[in-house]
Amino acid sequence: MRQPFRLDVHTVDIEDVHLGDTTTVEGGTLIVSTEEVAGLILEDPRIAAVDVEIAQPGDDVRIIGCLDAVEPRTKIGEGSVFPGFLGGMETVGTGETLRLGGVSVLASSRYPQPFSGLLQAREAVVDMAGPTSSLSPFGRVRNVVLAYTPNPEVENEDYDDAIRRSNLKVAEFLASRALGAPRSSTTTFDFSEQDPDLPNVVYFYQLQGQGQMADTYLYGKVIHNLVPTLMHPNEALDGALVCGVYVYGCYKNVTYLHQNNPIIWEMQARHGKDLNFAGVIINRGHNYTQEEKERSSRWAAKLAGFLEADGAVFTAEGGGNSAIDMMLAVQYMEKAGIKSVVVSSEAAGADGYDFPLFYTVPEADAIVSVGSEDEVFEMPKVAKVIGGDTLAVDGLPAEGPYSLKMYFQFCGTQQVGGNLLVGREH
Amino acid sequence: MVRIAHYLNQFFAGIGGEDKADAPFEVREGAVGPGRAILLETGDDAEIVQTLVCGDNAFHAGTDAILDAIVATLAESKPDLLIAGPAFNAGRYGLACGAVCSAVSERLGIPSLTGVYPEAPAVDVYRSRVVMVPTGDSAAGMREAVASLVRVGLGLAAGKPLGPADEDGRIPMGYRKAVVTDVPAARRALDLLMAKLAGEPFLSEVALPKGAEPIPPAPAVADLSSAVIALVTDGGLVPEGNPDRIESSSATRWARYPVADLAGNHDPAFLSIHAGYDSQWVDADPNRLVPLDALQALAAEGVIGKVHEFFYATTGTGTTVTHAERMGEEIAKALISDGVHAVLVTST
DSSP states (O other): OOSOOOEEEEEEEOOEEEEESSOEEETTEEEEEHHHHHHHHTTSTTEEEEEEEEEOTTOSEEEOSEEEEEOOEEEESSOOSSTTTSSSOOOOSSEEEEEEETEEEEEEOOOSSOOOSSOSOOOOBEEOSSGGGGGSGGGGSEEEEEEEEEOTTSOHHHHHHHHHHHHHHHHHHHHHTTTTSOOSEEEEEOOOOOOTTSOEEEEEEEEEBSSTTEEEEETTEEOTTOOOEEEOHHHHHTTSEEEEEOSOSTTOOOHHHHHTOHHHHHHHHHBTTTBEEEEEEEEEEOOSSHHHHHHHHHHHHHHHHHTTOSEEEEEOOSSHHHHHHHHHHHHHHHHTTOEEEEEEEEOOOTTSOSOOOSOOOTTOOOEEEEEETTOEEEEOOOSEEESOSBOSSTTOBTTOOEEEEGGGBTTTTOTTSOSOEEEEEO | OEEEEEEEETTTTTSOSGGGTTOOOEEEESOOTHHHHHHHHHGGGEEEEEEEEEOHHHHHHSHHHHHHHHHHHHHHHOOSEEEEEEEETOHHHHHHHHHHHHHHHHHHOOOEEEEEOTTSHHHHHHTTTSEEEEOOSSGGGHHHHHHHHHHHHHHHHTTOOOOOHHHHTOOOOSOEEEEEOSSOHHHHHHHHHHHHHTTOOOOOSSOOOOOOOOOOOOOOOSOGGGOEEEEEESBOEEETTOTTOOOSSSOOOOEEEEHHHHHHTOSSOEEEOOSSSOOHHHHHOGGGTSOHHHHHHHHHHTSSSEEEEEEEEOBOSSOOHHHHHHHHHHHHHHHHHTTOOEEEEEOO
16 A cells, blocks of 8 residues: 555534525535425436425434435545546545535335345335434434435336436435535544554455345346456545445444544544554455355455455354454454454344354354344334334334334444444343 | 342251152142251341242152242242252252242242352252352352342342342343443453453453354255255345335344246345345345246256245345344255255355
8 A cells, every 4th residue: 555545534523404495514414405405316217206394313213114325425526426426437535525514325225126035125224313223324424315216117126226326326415415514523544654563454344245135246246146346445435345235233343434444434433543454355255165265265355465454354144144254354353373353243133142153164263243143122213213114124113212223223242343232141 | 128038948947968859749738957057147128928838859840830830829928038058068059049930930930049059960950040149169159159149039029130240240141231331341451451461361342252063064965866955045035015024123023925927026026134245246146146047947947856846035234143043943954845955055
């Protein structure tokens, strides 16, 4: 990473969001015009209607049917955020980017056609108030919720594309309205200077590439045939990765968490002090055969060797199958002398007594927990539900109360560390 | 003021040592022996209303009756908390304390706890059901043991939920639960990595499993041509409508279905409800998952004796080890009782 690659991320912190006549950012308040936002969205005939709603921390509100969340961002000067979806093709991660801090554009929708089989959008919820608001990182964020209604004639795959593009477009639009606003802070992401006395640390960043409804997009393309690839951390932060993983609510990496990947932000904070951030290796999670898993995990270890890595942090997306991909990479890196730390969701059973990991290798001796997908939580009755009346779990009335597994909490135990839960032995 | 009942053996009640281990169960008013140390620790926050005393041999000779007597006594006196021991590394006494706490908390709902040495036999037997604080291995550690019992015990009596075992100062009960932290996972991960790179000690938040017990394979089938072979799958193949409501992930149920129904895959059609793979090719032809056609051909050729009349199905995705082991045992028992000689297990 000695090649100059500098990204300045300017933050405009948002302290309040409400609906209004014109979309603007003034004095830390984001005002969202339903008319303007809906106008942008309904340019696409695949979407029949949209409700624009605001859900902020402390509101007695539950959001259901959550799909992706995107942080409002725009490039300053040349370029576009989310190339492959917005604007022409280019790479990102350099120049200047403006973000609205503490805001997400959150898509909520059901699909026009019934699903069958594995690959379907499952339930994912966010509570904005009370103890259950800690079950999703988006309980702490000011959400501009776009509750979409599909054009009933459109196929699921097509509709999926429509709302993904729509969400990115709205996120870019909101940020563009803050170009003149005073900036709260600027963070520079530049890892070109490396201190030979510090250890080199790489980030093994595994992304789900399982099929429609469980795909990650890299510059607009799915990653099904990806071999482990070197990426600059700034690219991940700057819109190169977009989420299309809707199968599992709790341990997916939504676009917002790619843009704000806590591992990368932490590496940035420690670069030049504790470590040299030596690069990001992205890997496809959910390879189907053992041969493919061996191929990609050995390949990833090889790349880490090229980067002269001393240590590596590993995160995966999803559960069982993908855990094997990641754990094999841990094994081959450790065998090459690269020290590993894994951030992992658990699956300890409803009562928490089961062994919590899907798959382990003896080399994975340093694991950070983000909680268990199996734990059951009591969801209280709420005053308002955004995204429908009925939960896509046993047809429950969405307002509650009911018990709900972590599995259905939006990003509750996602594994880049966006939430603040930890599984502990009791 | 918290009303405490206290359980002691003959030694700590001052009756005598091993020669008095037959001392019968009795109830005394007020505090006895270590109970006084408990009151020193609680000060005016608590009182000991009763001390339940039983010799170690007497307890183990008549466990059920003594537990019934203890439950009856406490149902009457309704204490807020039961403290048993501390038993330190005493084998029989520790087991008695575990049994008493387990009975009182489960049958009366009265918060109960004991203190034992972490390697005492009672820990393995009762840790998942009984709140325990760690103590030293002998009564030399009485003061510290009592302080722990009181600290944790008063919390239980106040209805405070259990926290992480190390924060509470308890012996872990073996279950995991999420808590909210203010140190993000990314920071904890990099802290761990820095320690590991520096060669310093580090503590994983999830401990790796102890080596799983190896399961010896069954002996080879002596004569395949007379063997009854059953088909078993964790690929989630069920009749349309999923009459047994097998879960599509994290299964707790299994079922068996006649292979005669599967043979033509007609009414009801068989489909996979498995949530962990794309089942469209299985739905189109279930033989791709449960190879009945191939097995029947082998039976017709005389290579195998017979295809068992049922195939067995569950879903293998996100299934906990506990349920997987149980279902495996249940299916194996059913197969053995039906005279099946071998199974072909197909997974996904």
